Amino acid sequence: MTGHIDGYATAVLEVARAEGSLKEVVDEIYTIARVIDGSAELRNTLSDIRIPVERKQGVVEELLSGRASALTAALVDLVVATGRVTDLLAISDRLAERAAAERNRVVAEVRCARSLDAATVARLEESLGRATGKEVEVKTVVDPSVIGGIMARIGDVVIDGSMRCRFEQLRESLGITDG
Amino acid sequence: MLSLLAQVPFLAQGVDGSTEGTKLIIPDIEELIAGIIAFAIVFVVIWVWVRPHIARMITHRQEAISGRLTEAEQARIQAEKLLEDHRKQVADAHREAGSIVEEARRAAESVRSELMARAHREAEEVTRRAQQEAAAEKERAGAEVRDQVASLSLELAQKVLAEALDEDAQRHLVERYIQEVTELDE
Numbered sequence: 001m002t003g004h005i006d007g008y009a010t011a012v013l014e015v016a017r018a019e020g021s022l023k024e025v026v027d028e029i030y031t032i033a034r035v036i037d038g039s040a041e042l043r044n045t046l047s048d049i050r051i052p053v054e055r056k057q058g059v060v061e062e063l064l065s066g067r068a069s070a071l072t073a074a075l076v077d078l079v080v081a082t083g084r085v086t087d088l089l090a091i092s093d094r095l096a097e098r099a100a101a102e103r104n105r106v107v108a109e110v111r112c113a114r115s116l117d118a119a120t121v122a123r124l125e126e127s128l129g130r131a132t133g134k135e136v137e138v139k140t141v142v143d144p145s146v147i148g149g150i151m152a153r154i155g156d157v158v159i160d161g162s163m164r165c166r167f168e169q170l171r172e173s174l175g176i177t178d179g
Numbered sequence: 180m181l182s183l184l185a186q187v188p189f190l191a192q193g194v195d196g197s198t199e200g201t202k203l204i205i206p207d208i209e210e211l212i213a214g215i216i217a218f219a220i221v222f223v224v225i226w227v228w229v230r231p232h233i234a235r236m237i238t239h240r241q242e243a244i245s246g247r248l249t250e251a252e253q254a255r256i257q258a259e260k261l262l263e264d265h266r267k268q269v270a271d272a273h274r275e276a277g278s279i280v281e282e283a284r285r286a287a288e289s290v291r292s293e294l295m296a297r298a299h300r301e302a303e304e305v306t307r308r309a310q311q312e313a314a315a316e317k318e319r320a321g322a323e324v325r326d327q328v329a330s331l332s333l334e335l336a337q338k339v340l341a342e343a344l345d346e347d348a349q350r351h352l353v354e355r356y357i358q359e360v361t362e363l364d365e
Contacts, residue, residue, distance in 0.1 A: 112349075112353065113341075113344070113349060114346070114349050116353065120350075120353060120357075123357055124353075124357055124360075127357050127360040127361040128360055130360075130361060131360050131361070131363045144341070147337060147340060147341045147344065148340065148341075148344045148348065148349055148352045149352040149353065149355070149356050150352075150353055150356040152360075159360060159363070161352075161355070161356040161359055161360075163337075163340060163341075163344075163352070164337075167333060167336075167337055170333060171330070171333060174326075174329045174333075175326070
């Protein structure tokens with residue numbers, strides 16, 4: 001399993017580096033993987049073995065046309081064609097880690113309700129870097145379910161300052177198990 | 180005397196026959212003497228030989244009768260004693276029957292009161308348990324309602340908050356987060 005994921009990550013990394021658009025491709029794949037993961041319908045459609053590969057590829061092409069580079073689209077297409085959609089999230093994580101590691105950095109997955117501007121991202125990178133003692137590269141994921149604030153995940157460390165987290169704590173303290 | 184004889188027909192004839200008739204009644208002197216002697220002999224014989232026999236027989240009989248009387252008396256006494264005994268036994272039996280009935284009544288009473296007490300206890304137990312269950316049910320329902328109300332309130336608050344958070348508020352939250360993360364280091 002890990003072998004497959006590493007293999008795919010390495011392959012994508014090599015191809016993107018050869019094409020000279022490493023950062024762009026890695027960022028795009030990172031975002032796409034989270035979009036697919038966030039949508040149950042999309043995830044189910046792409047991982048359903050009863051749906052022919054051609055149709056899945058059609059869905060992906062329609063989704064990515066004009067929003068991602070041709071190379072990104074082709075690489076995602078490859079993953080879908082080989083039936084590895086369920087691994088796409090892990091592959092993109094590994095890819096981002098490897099890309100960041102080449103520049104001695106670690107990836108911080110930052111989830112927030114709205115997109116952040118470049119200055120804010122830079123300040124986040126700085127403060128997260130100081131908190132973890134490493135050079136940090138922030139990957140922003142827009143996720144309305146955090147409601148407000150930010151939830152950052154660096155490897156296994158989670159620094160959750162989101163409204164969703166506050167609500168969950170509130171729920172827990174009130175003894176409500178299901179939301 | 181004559182008038183009396185006259186009424187009897189064949190004696191009347193004698194009256195009519197005068198001395199001849201009288202002779203019929205008054206016996207001859209020899210005959211009379213012989214008769215007296217014979218009578219005396221018979222009398223003596225009877226007196227000497229028969230009388231003691233009879234006297235013995237009578238004595239015998241008297242003794243027998245008195246013996247039977249004594250027996251009868253004894254039997255009567257015995258019978259009375261028996262009767263008395265029987266009466267006593269009957270009385271005893273009555274008393275015993277009475278005591279048995281009384282005892283049975285007491286036992287029945289105690290069984291009855293015990294059953295009543297048990298039924299009472301069980302009824303109380305059932306009532307108590309029902310009340311407990313009702314209370315627990317109420318408590319559970321209350322807790323469930325509280326949970327649901329809390330859950331719904333939180334959900335609503337979450338939605339309201341999501342809509343209420345505008346650009347400025349979001350930026351403020353992000354700033355605060357950066358501030359907090361920076362403080363983590365110190």
